[in-house]
Amino acid sequence: MAEYYLEMKGISKSFPGVKALDNVSLSVRPGTVHALMGENGAGKSTLMKCLFGIYKMDAGEVLINGQKVSINNPDEAMKMGIAMVHQELQPVLPRSVAENMFLGRFPYHSYGPLKVIDHKKMNEDTAYWLKQVGMDFDPRTPLAELSIGQMQSIEIAKAVSHEAKVIIFDEPTSSLSDKEVEVLFRIMNDLRDKGVAMIYISHKMDEIKRISDDITIMRDGTYVGTWPAADMTTDQIIAKMVGRELTNVYPSHECKPGDMVIEVKGLSSIHEKSFQDCSFNVRKGEIVGFGGLVGAQRTELMEAIFGMRGIKSGEIYMNGNKIDAKTPRKAMNAGIGLITEDRRGQGILGCLSIKDNTGISIYDKNLKAGFVLDHPEINHIVDESIKKLSIKTPNAREAIANLSGGNQQKVIIARWLANDPDLLIMDEPTRGIDIGAKHEIYEIMVELQKQGKAIIMISSEMAELLGMSDRIYVMCNGHIRGEIKDSAEMTQEKVMSYATMF
Numbered sequence: 001m002a003e004y005y006l007e008m009k010g011i012s013k014s015f016p017g018v019k020a021l022d023n024v025s026l027s028v029r030p031g032t033v034h035a036l037m038g039e040n041g042a043g044k045s046t047l048m049k050c051l052f053g054i055y056k057m058d059a060g061e062v063l064i065n066g067q068k069v070s071i072n073n074p075d076e077a078m079k080m081g082i083a084m085v086h087q088e089l090q091p092v093l094p095r096s097v098a099e100n101m102f103l104g105r106f107p108y109h110s111y112g113p114l115k116v117i118d119h120k121k122m123n124e125d126t127a128y129w130l131k132q133v134g135m136d137f138d139p140r141t142p143l144a145e146l147s148i149g150q151m152q153s154i155e156i157a158k159a160v161s162h163e164a165k166v167i168i169f170d171e172p173t174s175s176l177s178d179k180e181v182e183v184l185f186r187i188m189n190d191l192r193d194k195g196v197a198m199i200y201i202s203h204k205m206d207e208i209k210r211i212s213d214d215i216t217i218m219r220d221g222t223y224v225g226t227w228p229a230a231d232m233t234t235d236q237i238i239a240k241m242v243g244r245e246l247t248n249v250y251p252s253h254e255c256k257p258g259d260m261v262i263e264v265k266g267l268s269s270i271h272e273k274s275f276q277d278c279s280f281n282v283r284k285g286e287i288v289g290f291g292g293l294v295g296a297q298r299t300e301l302m303e304a305i306f307g308m309r310g311i312k313s314g315e316i317y318m319n320g321n322k323i324d325a326k327t328p329r330k331a332m333n334a335g336i337g338l339i340t341e342d343r344r345g346q347g348i349l350g351c352l353s354i355k356d357n358t359g360i361s362i363y364d365k366n367l368k369a370g371f372v373l374d375h376p377e378i379n380h381i382v383d384e385s386i387k388k389l390s391i392k393t394p395n396a397r398e399a400i401a402n403l404s405g406g407n408q409q410k411v412i413i414a415r416w417l418a419n420d421p422d423l424l425i426m427d428e429p430t431r432g433i434d435i436g437a438k439h440e441i442y443e444i445m446v447e448l449q450k451q452g453k454a455i456i457m458i459s460s461e462m463a464e465l466l467g468m469s470d471r472i473y474v475m476c477n478g479h480i481r482g483e484i485k486d487s488a489e490m491t492q493e494k495v496m497s498y499a500t501m502f
Contacts, residue, residue: 004063004165005030005049011060013046015402018394021057022406024223026216028166030196031135033188035208035229038218039434041392041404044201047218048168052084053077064166075104083164085155085172088486091143092284098126098139101158129161140377147294148341153180160187167191168199171405173207174431177294177460185211194360203434205234217241242436248437250467253446257470259282260320261454262336262423267304267314275301275478278314284424284452287445289459289469291495296475298458299341302425304336307331319422332361337421339412341428341458346401348408355396356383361419385414390440413441417448424448427458442468462492474498 004027013021013342021043028034036044051056053071062069064080071077074084092100099106102122108115125141135153152172159167169188173181188198188211202208208215212229217240224240263281264273275297282288290298303309305316307327316323318334325331330340340346349357359366359378366374366381382396389410393403400408409429426445430438445455445468459465465472472484474495482498484490 004196005065006199007063008047008051009063011047011050012058013050013055014058015044016394020221021050022221024060024218024221026199026223027226028197028199029214030165030197030268031192032213033125033192033198033200033211035212035215036199036201037203037208037215037237038224039233039406039436041301041407042218042241042434043221044218045170045404046221048084048170049197051077052082052168078162078164081162081165082168083159083166084168084170085159086170091151091154093131093144094142096140096142097130097137097146097154098122100143100154101126101129101139101161101501108117125161133157133160133187137281151178153183155400156184156187156314156472160191164196166197166199168201170201171203172200173204181207182259188441192388203438205237205435208237209234219243238435241434249435249442250464251439251443251446253449253470255287255288255449255470256285258452260284261318262305263317264305265315267301267316268312269300269304270312271308273478274309275304275475278475278478278480280473280480280483282454282456284454285449287449287457287468287471288456288463289457289472290475291462291465291472292293292475292499293461295477296499298475299427300478301475302338302427302456302458303340305331306336306425308338332419332421336422336425337361337416337419338425338430339416339427341431342404348412352400354386354391354393354400354403354411355379356420357400358385358396358414361415382414382416385418386426388417389414389444390437408465409433410437410441413444417444421453423454423456425456425458428460429457429461430461430464438464462495465495466490466492476501 006028008026011021011024024043024047026047038044048471049055049061051071053073053076062071068079071080077149092103109118123139130137135157156172172184175501191198200212209229210236214226215229216226217237226495229363260281260283267278267281268276278301292298295331300309304311305325307325316325322329323380324335325334325336327346359382362381363373366377368374379396384434386393391407391410393407400411428440433441448455457468472490472495473480474482476499481501484494
């Protein structure tokens with residue numbers, strides 16, 4: 001067997017107006033986890049899509065076990081033993097877990113010339129592969145009934161079921177709980193023992209140091225280098241990724257609370273198993289964090305405040321006035337903005353441009369004669385947003401679907417900043433974003449704080465929650481179990497004590 005099971009040499013790929021990959025190489029040894037790292041827009045996902053046959057590379061070659069191969073589409077990639085767990089899920093929600101697992105490769109009964117899907121075998125095989133990866137979902141359960149994290153777990157099981165020799169994990173833990181991450185790492189260690197070559201894309205440094213054997217770093221579509229993971233410190237990795245030192249990931253910020261912006265009193269969902277009797281407040285110039293474990297109902301509570309979920313009882317006051325935020329439009333008119341957790345499903349408008357994705361929240365405020373869009377003013381606002389947030393794109397007319405996940409997230413943030421809300425709710429604002437872009441978003445949050453804006457930040461990253469919050473509310477089972485005001489008490493232990501208070 002060749003020293004490297006997978007080799008990619010001199011890969012280049014261009015899109016209109018941008019060179020995404022420029023002479024990039026990657027070599028992965030069998031039975032290892034190879035971390036692929038870089039800032040958003042560095043070309044990591046583009047390189048993997050070239051390997052998986054989603055994109056056709058402009059130049060370069062791919063070798064599997066020393067033999068040059070041509071991969072024209074994902075079906076060919078899977079037949080060559082390559083599987084991919086994508087960063088952005090594309091589930092078929094009305095169909096079952098089993099149907100999603102075997103989409104495109106259903107087992108069939110043959111009745112002469114007729115073929116009928118063998119649902120019994122499909123469900124049995126799904127149960128087998130779920131068991132192999134430590135999951136106990138009913139194969140017949142509609143995927144729509146599962147959480148995003150559970151859907152991600154199904155995708156991981158699907159990749160393993162292909163019995164591939166190369167598995168690409170593109171931000172696999174972005175939607176997983178700590179327990180689910182432990183399951184994933186157990187699976188990866190089992191695959192490593194079986195000689196499987198794995199490529200692991202993640203921005204979570206603790207995961208990279210824990211699971212990786214080798215690290216390749218990319219920057220601006222080019223190859224920076226490859227090193228043994230054990231020889232690299234976190235600071236060295238960050239410096240090579242961003243091309244500069246980041247001395248303080250969480251910028252210092254001073255909280256000078258002003259007038260009350262939002263006050264929520266006894267808010268309860270129409271669903272008994274969702275949030276109940278929740279009360280909290282946020283003042284001008286505050287960043288208030290919401291912590292809790294998966295299923296704590298933090299997202300559901302914020303979506304209700306934004307008019308996306310039904311409320312059975314309780315009151316919401318904005319700037320001292322009681323509001324009736326039954327729809328997102330009413331919430332926006334009251335001065336509330338929401339950056340959703342699910343970027344692909346509820347955030348971006350994938351078929352539209354950056355301009356439209358950014359400007360959609362302000363079109364009704366920029367009209368000539370009451371009905372004609374003021375395009376020069378809108379263009380100015382969008383261009384300023386692109387510059388301020390360092391969005392990597394050739395121009396504002398570029399389709400948002402062509403951007404990396406992190407740059408798509410920046411566009412969503414730009415959308416709400418353009419709308420100038422009094423309260424900005426940020427649900428997992430840095431999920432799937434590299435360390436350099438995280439720092440930029442944190443600086444934006446601090447700048448908004450200085451301007452007197454109120455910010456609510458939901459975060460499942462403990463370091464982020466503790467590093468950016470002035471106060472923290474912690475939820476468990478739909479209830480707010482505690483509030484942490486004193487900076488001396490803002491510890492992981494204190495947050496977890498409230499988060500597990502059943």
